[in-house]
Amino acid sequence: MNVLVYLVPMALALGLTGLGAFLWSLRAGQYEDIDGAALRVLSDDDVT
Amino acid sequence: MVETTDLSTFVQHHKGVAHLELAVEGIGCAGCIGKIEGLLKQLPGVVDARLNFTNRRLAVDWRDGELGAADLIAALENIGYHAHPFQPERAETEEAEHMRWLVKCLGVSGFAAMNIMLLSVSVWSGHVTDMTQETRDFFHWLSALIALPAAAYAGQPFFQSAVRAIKARALNMDVPISLGVITALGMSLVETATHAEHAYFDSATMLLFFLLCGRTLDHAMRRKTRAVAGNLAALRADFAHRFDGSELVRVPAATLKIEDRLLVRPGDRVPADGVVLSGTSEIDESLVTGETTRRAVTAGATIHAGAVNFSGTLTMRVTAAGPGTLIDEVERLLKKAVTAKSRYVQLADRAARMYAPVVHATAALTLAGWFLAGASAHDAIVTAIAVLIITCPCALALAIPAVQVIASGALFRAGVIINSGDAIERFAEIDTIVFDKTGTLTLPEPRVANAAAIPSDLLEIAARLALSSRHPLAATVAREARGRLPVEGSIEEPGQGVRAMIGGTEARLGSPAFCGITKVESIGAGNSIIAFSHNGDRIVLSVRQTLRGDAIKTAVGLRALGLQLMILSGDRAAAVLPVASALGVADWKGGLNPAEKIAEIEALKAQGRRVLMVGDGINDAPALAAAHASLSPISAADLTQAQADAVFLGEPLAPVLDAVTIARQARGLMQQNLWLAVIYNAIAVPIAILGYATPLVAAAAMSGSSILVTLNALRVGARKRTAAQLAPKQLASVTAS
Numbered sequence: 083m084n085v086l087v088y089l090v091p092m093a094l095a096l097g098l099t100g101l102g103a104f105l106w107s108l109r110a111g112q113y114e115d116i117d118g119a120a121l122r123v124l125s126d127d128d129v130t
Numbered sequence: 131m132v133e134t135t136d137l138s139t140f141v142q143h144h145k146g147v148a149h150l151e152l153a154v155e156g157i158g159c160a161g162c163i164g165k166i167e168g169l170l171k172q173l174p175g176v177v178d179a180r181l182n183f184t185n186r187r188l189a190v191d192w193r194d195g196e197l198g199a200a201d202l203i204a205a206l207e208n209i210g211y212h213a214h215p216f217q218p219e220r221a222e223t224e225e226a227e228h229m230r231w232l233v234k235c236l237g238v239s240g241f242a243a244m245n246i247m248l249l250s251v252s253v254w255s256g257h258v259t260d261m262t263q264e265t266r267d268f269f270h271w272l273s274a275l276i277a278l279p280a281a282a283y284a285g286q287p288f289f290q291s292a293v294r295a296i297k298a299r300a301l302n303m304d305v306p307i308s309l310g311v312i313t314a315l316g317m318s319l320v321e322t323a324t325h326a327e328h329a330y331f332d333s334a335t336m337l338l339f340f341l342l343c344g345r346t347l348d349h350a351m352r353r354k355t356r357a358v359a360g361n362l363a364a365l366r367a368d369f370a371h372r373f374d375g376s377e378l379v380r381v382p383a384a385t386l387k388i389e390d391r392l393l394v395r396p397g398d399r400v401p402a403d404g405v406v407l408s409g410t411s412e413i414d415e416s417l418v419t420g421e422t423t424r425r426a427v428t429a430g431a432t433i434h435a436g437a438v439n440f441s442g443t444l445t446m447r448v449t450a451a452g453p454g455t456l457i458d459e460v461e462r463l464l465k466k467a468v469t470a471k472s473r474y475v476q477l478a479d480r481a482a483r484m485y486a487p488v489v490h491a492t493a494a495l496t497l498a499g500w501f502l503a504g505a506s507a508h509d510a511i512v513t514a515i516a517v518l519i520i521t522c523p524c525a526l527a528l529a530i531p532a533v534q535v536i537a538s539g540a541l542f543r544a545g546v547i548i549n550s551g552d553a554i555e556r557f558a559e560i561d562t563i564v565f566d567k568t569g570t571l572t573l574p575e576p577r578v579a580n581a582a583a584i585p586s587d588l589l590e591i592a593a594r595l596a597l598s599s600r601h602p603l604a605a606t607v608a609r610e611a612r613g614r615l616p617v618e619g620s621i622e623e624p625g626q627g628v629r630a631m632i633g634g635t636e637a638r639l640g641s642p643a644f645c646g647i648t649k650v651e652s653i654g655a656g657n658s659i660i661a662f663s664h665n666g667d668r669i670v671l672s673v674r675q676t677l678r679g680d681a682i683k684t685a686v687g688l689r690a691l692g693l694q695l696m697i698l699s700g701d702r703a704a705a706v707l708p709v710a711s712a713l714g715v716a717d718w719k720g721g722l723n724p725a726e727k728i729a730e731i732e733a734l735k736a737q738g739r740r741v742l743m744v745g746d747g748i749n750d751a752p753a754l755a756a757a758h759a760s761l762s763p764i765s766a767a768d769l770t771q772a773q774a775d776a777v778f779l780g781e782p783l784a785p786v787l788d789a790v791t792i793a794r795q796a797r798g799l800m801q802q803n804l805w806l807a808v809i810y811n812a813i814a815v816p817i818a819i820l821g822y823a824t825p826l827v828a829a830a831a832m833s834g835s836s837i838l839v840t841l842n843a844l845r846v847g848a849r850k851r852t853a854a855q856l857a858p859k860q861l862a863s864v865t866a867s
Contacts, residue, residue: 086265090272093248101241108233118183121160 242280310522420700529803557793566745
């Protein structure tokens with residue numbers, strides 16, 4: 083069961099990373115314009 | 131006189147950068163994003179332009195002083211997009227904040243539920259294999275470490291609402307939810323500390339996660355409809371022409387103040403209540419009083435916001451609604467109707483009021499029962515809490531919101547935008563529909579009544595010629611045009627009509643005399659005529675209010691649902707009769723003032739009827755507020771729309787039928803879902819009372835029942851496809867195109 087010593091922190095760290103990424107994407111406004119993002123990816127002339 | 135447009139109220143300034151939000155019409159495809167943003171970013175001074183395709187809003191930032199807001203709108207106009215300055219309502223901003231918070235809570239509870247479930251599955255498999263007590267305790271402590279902070283954060287929406295309800299000495303669904311979550315966590319903590327076998331951290335967090343899913347979806351749907359409603363309001367916003375000294379400035383009507391002097395041209399809507407200073411004209415007050423005959427006004431006459439100036443240019447002074455005016459009367463009645471309206475108790479709250487006492491009594495009886503049967507205090511308490519956990523109304527709390535989300539989506543597709551949360555339930559309960567006539571059963575704008583009798587090529591030329599005139603009658607004729615290109619080189623003769631050379635000969639549109647017609651048959655009140663001549667052809671177009679195209683079909687459909695129809699109009703009885711007989715409505719009254727309309731509704735209510743009022747005029751507003759449920763066309767006056775539970779879009783009357791059908795179906799499914807939740811409890815509670823509700827059983831039962839009610843809710847859309855199929859086009863015309 084010594085394997086738990088590093089498996090458990092690793093699982094928690096991975097979970098927290100996922101949560102952190104989600105909260106970051108929320109703050110960065112990634113969910114503000116869901117339909118627009120789907121269309122913007124199609125146009126290739128807005129690469130600046 | 132050169133006129134400037136003053137949009138400064140819409141522009142926000144921050145550190146030398148001006149910011150403006152615009153609602154944009156006509157966005158339909160990916161290309162529009164690039165076109166609009168590309169154009170604006172090329173303009174000198176523009177720092178950033180970002181189009182939100184989801185809610186069709188454009189945010190522009192530019193360096194202060196280098197550009198005017200009106201320049202941006204003009205630039206967009208040039209490439210074919212109509213943009214309307216937009217100021218988000220405070221309610222909408224607050225809702226956006228609330229939504230972000232809910233999604234954060236959802237994220238936290240999702241993370242917690244997934245991680246704890248991972249640990250719980252290990253513990254459950256450990257029961258049948260060789261897990262030691264130390265490992266199990268370790269996993270339980272780990273679960274507690276995740277669950278407690280997560281629940282403290284993600285449970286806030288429920289805890290806060292529960293506290294508010296208790297403070298108001300009421301019960302809502304959040305009270306049993308909060309109680310269930312808190313007792314589950316508390317008991318699990320005690321159990322973990324005493325090295326017990328079962329802990330319910332997973333149940334508590336999963337419950338929060340499921341409930342937050344439902345609540346977030348509910349909120350997202352409401353935000354979507356509110357965004358569309360906000361855009362529509364920006365599209366409709368009136369502008370006024372105000373005298374600033376000797377200059378004429380175009381300003382948003384919302385910024386007008388008392389004593390402002392305004393110019394009202396023919397074809398303009400009167401932007402505020404006031405008194406005519408000079409000029410004579412006829413005004414069409416159908417949106418104010420329902421009366422279709424125009425009223426002649428001269429200096430000194432009182433005019434109301436919402437009336438359309440018909441023939442002459444007027445100058446007016448803005449006044450507050452003085453005592454004794456119609457608006458004053460309407461506002462007084464409105465206040466009375468709103469205060470008299472008892473607060474409607476939603477189905478969910480009624481269910482909670484029955485549910486909570488029963489469940490809590492059951493838990494108490496379980497405790498007493500086990501105690502009397504000789505169990506230890508610990509076992510009795512654990513079993514009683516297990517009852518609370520397993521009955522924690524996961525399915526019950528999802529039963530109604532799930533249906534509401536799907537139903538408001540179906541209504542949205544049918545062109546009905548819901549204003550108030552409990553509107554769907556109230557729509558389902560109505561048994562009588564009272565219609566206003568003008569603008570509700572009839573189209574809000576008059577139409578050319580004899581269009582079918584006129585050769586189509588002639589009508590097309592007349593319509594294109596009409597495009598270059600501002601006269602309201604010409605605007606009606608212009609609506610018949612297939613193309614949107616006005617005739618070049620047209621000349622408007624004030625008070626007579628418009629003429630232009632078409633194909634080498636002169637075409638004229640205007641008064642019969644202007645077009646060389648000397649004898650005109652007499653026309654009824656409320657009808658108008660406009661003449662057209664070209665190449666020796668002379669025609670007389672008759673303009674009047676016409677019924678909405680599908681009004682008769684809709685009336686038949688509504689009657690088939692067992693609803694009784696009535697018409698209460700502010701217009702003359704002679705004008706109401708033909709409409710009533712065409713629709714086969716025997717119960718009708720004309721010439722009613724707002725107080726009489728309210729009295730009629732109150733009389734119906736006294737008979738025990740539940741009335742749906744459909745109306746658009748300012749005179750209908752008090753009646754809308756007094757009725758059990760209310761609906762307005764999108765063309766309704768602002769004051770009226772604010773009272774309506776829902777607004778419908780487009781020309782057809784079918785959304786009224788759809789609203790009732792979808793609402794009834796939705797209520798049926800809500801009740802079915804409540805029964806499903808009751809059946810679930812009937813099975814789960816005995817198991818818990820007997821002490822078999824292990825965390826594994828709780829997890830399976832909760833998710834199973836939640837998924838079941840959600841799937842059941844999805845059926846609202848499924849059966850309603852046929853009616854909804856017609857609608858996307860109309861909806862697209864205001865949202866997408």
